[in-house]
Amino acid sequence: xxxxxxxxxxxxxxxxxxxxxxGTVSSEVYKDYVLSLLFLKYLSDVWKDHYAQYAxxxxxxxxxxxxxxxxxxxxxxxxxSFYDLYESRHAPKLxxxxxxxxxxxxxxxxxxxxxxxxxxxxxxSKLGDEQQKGELLRxxxxxxxxxxLDLRPSRVGKLxxxxxxxxxxxxxxxxxxxxxxxxxxxxxxxSQLMARLVDPQEGxxxxxxxxxxxxLLMKCGQEVKRKFGGSKKYALYGQEAIGSTWxxxxxxxxxxxxxxxxxxxxxxxRNPKLxxxxxSLKHFDIVVANPPFSLDKWGxxxxxxxxxxxxxxxxxxxxxxxxxxxxxxxxxxxxxxGRMAVVVPHGVLFRGSSEGKIRKKLVEENLLDAVxxxxxxxxxxxxxxxxxxxxxxxxxxxxxxxxxxxxxxxxGKNQNFLEDEHLQDxxxxxxxxxxxxxxxxxxxxxxxxxxxxNLNIPRYVDTFEEEEEIDLMAVHAERTELxxxxxxxxxxxxxxxxxxxxxS
Numbered sequence: 023x024x025x026x027x028x029x030x031x032x033x034x035x036x037x038x039x040x041x042x043x044x045g046t047v048s049s050e051v052y053k054d055y056v057l058s059l060l061f062l063k064y065l066s067d068v069w070k071d072h073y074a075q076y077a078x079x080x081x082x083x084x085x086x087x088x089x090x091x092x093x094x095x096x097x098x099x100x101x102x103s104f105y106d107l108y109e110s111r112h113a114p115k116l117x118x119x120x121x122x123x124x125x126x127x128x129x130x131x132x133x134x135x136x137x138x139x140x141x142x143x144x145x146x147s148k149l150g151d152e153q154q155k156g157e158l159l160r161x162x163x164x165x166x167x168x169x170x171l172d173l174r175p176s177r178v179g180k181l182x183x184x185x186x187x188x189x190x191x192x193x194x195x196x197x198x199x200x201x202x203x204x205x206x207x208x209x210x211x212x213s214q215l216m217a218r219l220v221d222p223q224e225g226x227x228x229x230x231x232x233x234x235x236x237x238l239l240m241k242c243g244q245e246v247k248r249k250f251g252g253s254k255k256y257a258l259y260g261q262e263a264i265g266s267t268w269x270x271x272x273x274x275x276x277x278x279x280x281x282x283x284x285x286x287x288x289x290x291x292r293n294p295k296l297x298x299x300x301x302s303l304k305h306f307d308i309v310v311a312n313p314p315f316s317l318d319k320w321g322x323x324x325x326x327x328x329x330x331x332x333x334x335x336x337x338x339x340x341x342x343x344x345x346x347x348x349x350x351x352x353x354x355x356x357x358x359x360g361r362m363a364v365v366v367p368h369g370v371l372f373r374g375s376s377e378g379k380i381r382k383k384l385v386e387e388n389l390l391d392a393v394x395x396x397x398x399x400x401x402x403x404x405x406x407x408x409x410x411x412x413x414x415x416x417x418x419x420x421x422x423x424x425x426x427x428x429x430x431x432x433x434g435k436n437q438n439f440l441e442d443e444h445l446q447d448x449x450x451x452x453x454x455x456x457x458x459x460x461x462x463x464x465x466x467x468x469x470x471x472x473x474x475x476n477l478n479i480p481r482y483v484d485t486f487e488e489e490e491e492i493d494l495m496a497v498h499a500e501r502t503e504l505x506x507x508x509x510x511x512x513x514x515x516x517x518x519x520x521x522x523x524x525x526s
Contacts, residue, residue, distance in 0.1 A: 027170070027178055033190045035170040036060055042161040047149060053195040054142045054266050055149075055162070057188065059104075061273045062124065063166045064173050064184050065096060066104035071174035095281070097130040108167050111160045114152075117145035120159065134281070138272045141265035185278035192235050192270065196402040197437065207234055208312040208365070209400055211440040213241040216310050216363040218449055219392070219412055222246045224255040226307040226359075231290040231350060233260030236271035238310055240278055258283040259306065261290045291346050292321040294330065296354070303330050309351045309362040315404065316367055317343035336380040344370045345380050352389060352413060360415040361391075365408050368395070371477040382475040385422070385467060389413045392423045392452050395479045397431040399438040409479070412452070422470060424482040425451045425462045460485045 036056070043052035072094060076087045102123040110119065124139040149155040165171070173184055189210075196207035208216075216238060222228060222245045230239045239258045246256045258280060262268040268287040275283050286295035298304045320343025325333050332353045338345040344366055351362050370377065371393065384390050392412035399405045407428055427448050431438040451462040463482040473481050 027183075029183055029186055031170060032173075032178065032183060032187045035168065036187050036191055037194060039162060039165040039171075042158055042165060046154070046158065049195055051148050053191075054269075055144060057191060057270060057273065058124065058139065058142055058144075059120075059162060059166055060188060060191065061277065062127070063104045063171065064277060065098055065127070067173040068175060069094065069096075069098040069103065070105070071176050075176075096127075096134065096276075099126045099130045102126040102130075104163075104166065108163045111163045114156070115145075116156050116159045117143070117149070120144040134276060135272065137287070138269045141269055182278065185274070188274055188277050189235075189237060192237070192274070207402060208238045209402070209439075210237065210241070211445065212312070212365070212396070212400060213238040215440065215445050215448060216365075216410060217241040217245040218445070219363050219410070219452065220308045220310060220361050222249075222256060222308055224250050224253050227257045227259065228308040228310070229259040229296065229304075229306040229354060230311050231261050231294070231296070231309065231354070232311045232313040232347060233262050233271055233285060234267055234312070236260060236274050236280075236283075236285065238312060239271075239283075240275065240280060242308060242310060243280060254282065256282070258285075259296050259304070260285040261288060261295055262286075263289045289321065290350060291343065292324050294350065303332075303354050305354055305356045305360065307356055307359045307361070309354055309360070310364070311347060311351060311362075312365040312401075313344070313347040315344070315406075315408075316341075316369065317346075320346050322346075335383040336376045338380070339376055342369075342373075342377070345377055348384075348411070349380065352384070355413075355415050358416050362413045364411050364413075365401075366411055367406060368409055368478070370411075371409060371479070378475060381477065384413070385470055385475055388417050388420050388467070389415070390422050390477075391417060392425065393477050393479060394425045394448060394452070395428045397428050397438050397440070399436070400431070400440065402437070420467045421455065421464050422467075422477075423452055423455045423462060423464050424477075424479050426460070426479050426483040426485055428479075429485075 039056055039060075040049070040052065043049075043056075069091075073087065073091060076090045080086045080090070107116075107120055107123060110116075113119075121139075121144050124142075124144075128135050128137065128139055144159060145155075147155075149158055172178075178184065192207055193210070220242065222242045224246060226246070228239065228242045230236070233239055236258075239260055243254075243256055243258055246253055258275070260271060260283070262271055262285065265287060268285065271285050275285065284296070288295045294303060296304045318341045320338070322337065322340045325337060325346065330353065332349045333346075335349060336345075338349070348364055348366070348370075351364060354360075355362060371381075390411065391414045392410075394410040394412070396408050396410065398407040401408060425448055427444065430440075430444045430447060432441050432444075433439075447461075451458055454462075455464050457463050461483065465482050469482075470477070
């Protein structure tokens with residue numbers, strides 16, 4: 023019987039592969055190589071495992087086995103397996119051969135993996151000269167060939183254990199990548215909170231226009247499965263501007279078995295690619311995003327002549343793209359069912375000028391449903407606190423619920439975390455839409471207008487803690503008693519010094 027393995031063992035083993043590169047190549051470079059090779063290893067082990075099962079059943083009929091293998095989720099071309107590369111790992115031009123294998127897999131699975139590997143080259147000089155590159159890649163192949171990383175389904179069980187390992191790696195890279203981390207990863211507890219806030223249903227079309235590695239998108243899909251007994255009746259859509267990150271998203275979705283998806287590569291603001299058959303913006307039931315905070319040079323020049331009319335409420339500032347993403351997201355919501363959640367820096371809540379005008383119109387159109395303040399140091403690459411804006415089409419009332427959750431978190435060494443109880447408190451407050459002392463306040467449109475459409479949370483949720491009154495007479499009495507005690511101690515000390523002969 024084949025021994026099973028748990029998630030922690032897999033996670034530790036894939037993270038240990040990175041030891042080959044540490045001190046030689048930066049993690050920002052080697053993460054793409056490790057993640058791509060993990061993907062290839064998984065494909066190869068699944069193919070090997072299924073082939074062995076068919077061979078056991080139909081050993082005398084190789085043609086039948088070949089036909090059965092055509093029903094797999096993917097095709098692994100001859101010579102493109104991880105094991106083909108491993109067997110020839112000592113031969114020259116290893117990087118070039120890995121590239122050829124990956125491109126062969128792309129060509130054989132054009133519907134699911136087209137262009138996934140075009141932005142990464144194992145033959146790149148980023149890995150050093152030919153000798154160093156060959157050694158690094160050989161060591162990496164040897165690490166992935168260790169028994170701990172035998173990823174056959176008959177050994178590791180559920181598909182999700184590999185998908186989870188992939189997410190684990192992405193998270194580890196994010197936590198160590200500094201400012202750039204926010205470009206490709208949203209902390210899982212924040213993704214879970216956003217997914218539950220937008221309440222995905224069966225049949226929903228779900229979009230993330232700044233999808234990164236697709237972790238937030240997949241959390242929304244997992245929420246449908248959780249609520250509807252594993253149902254996969256939903257569709258995922260995304261767009262990502264950075265080529266290598268788009269490739270991560272495609273591989274990540276594949277490893278999690280999310281075949282019903284469409285993720286495009288391109289700049290969402292300058293060149294939105296999720297269009298309908300009439301070349302207009304496609305509309306979705308749910309739109310979620312954690313876009314880059316206050317993006318400079320977001321594309322104001324092309325926005326001025328935007329053919330989709332996304333900026334009719336106002337033009338965001340040239341050097342802050344927050345409302346560019348918000349405006350895009352609002353315009354892609356379905357008229358009756360559309361709801362969205364977006365992560366923003368707190369400046370979005372109160373900055374004036376054109377941002378103030380856009381904010382005013384969102385409130386006047388009764389689109390804004392909730393403003394949720396989050397703790398600081400939740401997001402990789404930035405220590406600043408953020409907020410979640412929840413917007414809905416077809417709202418049933420004109421109020422906005424403000425939730426101040428900035429002090430509710432589990433502290434970590436360099437990062438803070440939200441636990442289940444913190445998430446539930448936020449969700450309960452949003453659902454109840456009632457005032458909770460020092461935590462939540464339900465404001466109607468008139469109150470927000472009185473505040474000049476400023477959404478800064480302290481204007482609505484009073485978290486001021488009154489200082490305890492000081493009894494001056496009691497303090498005076500305590501001080502007198504302390505002085506008396508000190509005098510007694512000094513007298514005793516003088517006595518001891520005299521006995522020891524130190525008195526003057």
